[in-house]
Structure formats: C-alpha cells, structure tokens
Amino acid sequence: MEDKRYAVLIDSDNISSKYIGVILDEMTKYGVVTYKRIYGDWTSTQANKWKKELMENSITPIQQFRNTVGKNATDSTLIIDAMDILYTESVDGFCIVSSDGDFTRLASRLRESGMHVIGMGENKTPRSFRAACTVFTDLELLLDQSVDDASSKNEGKSKLKKKAENVISQKIIENDIIEIITENDNKGRETGLGEIGSRLQKKYSDFDVRNYGYSSLSTFIDETAAFDVKKKESTVFVALHSDKDMKKRVKKFAVDVVAEAGTKGIEMGQLGQKIHDEFPSFNVKEFGYATLSKFIYGIKDLKVETSGNNKKIVYIR
Template sequence: MIQNINLAVLIDGDNIPSAHVKEMMEEITKYGNPTIKRIYGDWTKPNLSKWKHLLLENAITPIQQYGYTTGKNATDSAMIIDAMDILYSGKVNGFCLVSSDSDFTRLATRLREAGMEVIGIGEKKTPNPFIVACDKFIYIEILNKQTEEKTESKESNEHTIDSITTKDINLISSTIKDLSDEDGWAFLGDVGSSLQKKRPNFDSRNYGFDKLTPLIKSIDKFEIEQRENSKSRHKLIFVRVKKG
C-alpha cells in the first residue's frame, strides 16, 4: 500500500451507518492524506439528519443529490461523476469509496485502471465483486469492534470476529510457499502484501488480531523466526509452513 498519498474520500450517505464515522476517518489516515472528503445523499430526508454534526466534526462536505426518479439511485450517479472529475483533475493519488453497494464495482475497476490506489470500506454484507475490485477492503464492523473494546469486555464483541477457516489457512500456506526460499522461509511483510493482492478483504482484525504476526502465531501449522536487521533495530520476521 502506498503511504503518504493524497486520497479522495467519497461516502455513500444512503448506504453507510453514521455511528462510527470518526473511527472510519482515523482508519483512512493510515493509508494516506484525505484531502477531499465528500458525502452524498438527499439531505432533505430525515434519515440523514444524524450525519449533520458528524460532518462538521470531521470536515466532510455534504453534496446534495435529489432523487429525481423512482427506482434510480441518484447518489450513486453523483458519486461516480464526481470521482471521474477528481480523477482527471490530477489532485489525488487514490480514492476511498465508502459504501456497501455493488454499483460501485465498475467505478473501482476504472479508477485502478487509471493507476489509482482504491480502498473500499463497507459492511460485511458488501457483495464480493465490489470487494475484489478494490486494492484493499475494510469492514466497518471491525472498526466498530475496536471502539467497543475500549469500554466492553471481549466476550460481548465475539459476534464481530470471524473464525479462521481451512480455506483461510490454505490461502496463507500457499502464499508462504509462493514466496519462500529453498528452506521454506518467507518474509512476513511480503506474505502480508501478497495476501492483500489475492484477497482485498483479508485483514487480521477480522479474526480478532491487531496484526498479522499474532494471527500467524495462533495457527499451529506455521512457525515464526525473528532475524536481526542490519538496517534497523527492528527485527525481521520470517514464516514457514511446518514440515510434516
């Protein structure tokens, strides 16, 4: 993931809950500088009123979009048109599309074709085509969980944590083997990057771990080795599939 890039954050106000917008914006800053922040919706509708104070607190510009026709999503159209205008302006290096709507799949694909970094944020109900069209996809439920754990016990949040499956473990295993040396060791940083490319929504937080290292350590099939780094005081972490 490219660091310190300028990002355009475009939020589908009709399709995203407002409860954790602060945590969402904090998450976005890990990947770049959100220089453009816009949210789209019909602000005359009472269901969007809960957004209003959050927009001021987070410096997000509301874009009014009336629903001109029944059965058509005007918000989607406005977001897509704005995204293309921003793309051609040359002011950003990437986009963050905040929605759980598969209608943005083609937009994400088009932006990546233009060389943009595309981060998606949405609920776990988001259709897979939109997820895989992004470079990285983050579930809002995971951001919710991180906030709730500050005040609630872990047990009360277990519903937000996925159990790691055999399919997940096989994905990690095959990725390690793809990158391993003759002794089977692979640099964990490269493994994490490759996992992200293979499955944009792969995130250790989905399984209850803040980082990839503790997730790998929790799986008996793998072993970890720390090595000295001549260029830094931080040790390099390597992983391999246990023999036998």
C-alpha cells in the same frame, strides 16, 4: 516523502453516521484526505443523523434529489464526481465508502487509471466490490476495535461481536500461506512475515486479520498449528510446522491399507478417503505436497498404476 492524497467519497444512503469517526481515523494510515464529500438527499429525514457529523468533521454534503422513486441517484452523482476528481490529477487515491455493489465498476475504472482505491463498507458488501478495490475494510471491524481500544489495552486476540459475512474463510487463508511457504522452500529461501501479508493483501483486497479475531498477522499465524514463527534479528520468518511423527503414521497407515487390499490394490481416491477418515487433521500441504496423490506417489513402499479405465490403482511395491 510526501503523504499521499486521498478523496473520501461517502454514500450516505448505504452507510450509517456512526462510522464516520473510524472511517477518518483509518484513512490516517494511508495519507492526507484532501476531499471529504458525502452524497445523499439532505431534504429527507433519513439524512438528519448525518448533519451533526458533517459539521464536526468538515465534510462537504452533495445534494441529490430523489427524482424517481426506487432509483438511487446518489450513485450516479458520486461516480461523476469521482471521475471529475480523477481528471484533475490532484489525488493519489480514492476511498469509496459504501456497502453497494454498484460501485464495483467505478473502483475498477479508478484502478485502471493507476489510483489506489480503498473500499469501506459493512460486512454485507458484495464480494464484487471488495475484489475491485485495492484494499477493502469492514466498518464493523473498525467500530468494534475502537470500542475495544477505548475500554482496554488488549493485545493479540480479541473477540469480535459479529463474524463478517462475505469474507474468505480462515482455512483458505491458511492454505494460501502454506502454498507461499512451500513455493519459497522449493526455491531454497525462507518466508518472511511481511511477504505473507503483502501477497495475501494482493490476492484478497479485503484480507484483514481482524476478520478472524486477531489484531496482528503474527498473532494470527503463531496461533495456527500449521506454522512455526521464528525471529532472526529484526525479521520475522514463518515456516511449516514439522510433525514428522504424523507423516510417519500416515505413511504406515497407507501401506497397511494397501497391503490389506492384496493383489487387487486399491483405488487412489478410496485410499485418500481412508487416510482422511483416519487422520482428519492431516494436510499434505503442510509437508510440502500439492496434493494427496503426490504424497502417495512419494511413499517408497507403494506404486501407482493406471488401469484400463484410467483409474489410479495403488499396489504394494
């Protein structure tokens, strides 16, 4: 199978020259770079830092004079070049290196034409551009990793120097993993580590466990209390951590609260709040329920009725 061919297009106005090494190293994971172009005004003093890197890495500089103060002509030139390369049908994908959200539409247009679009930028890059790419990687992560690799051979979790901005929270990622596992459980099948990684990447183009201080997805999941990781032959599977005692305690607490409310019962929302206050770490999704109300419906000692004003009231059965 032949390596895929990529065009790497760099916006020098928004990217520091210190990243060029890690950019090209990262691209070796995807295929062969056949175009290496960088855009900017090479008559400006700001571009001087790039000149050494251009020669050492055989990158073609594309000159764009600043015809109007405050306008970024580099963007237009890069976009035109990208479309010209697209129509040559000589590449399988593009790597757009910029922290500028103005390239969002370009990334979308390239993907509409069947291109694999890799985005790279600093952690300030807007979510719009991140989401438009097939894959997006924060350059700070790559640079930090290269420094760590040079100083030691650490495996597993590594301390990041700076938490990336505009990155999906770890809690949201964990909930997504729970939903994937629950969906498969309902279909009677196990969930592989590879499936989780693939589905998260499709949902969040910038998903990268390095954003959360880990070097591998398996370590990320293994250190999360909600999951159990097991290996069968050469395949790694992930399951929800089963804490039956927690489930029993929550059920008993819910029944006790409703019983204390007497014949008046208690509103579903109030009961849910009391459960949350008593068990702040309790997550119904870890037990296969989509919502807390579904969990309460499943408690055999309780019944739920709808009042005249459409409120859900919970009573002892």
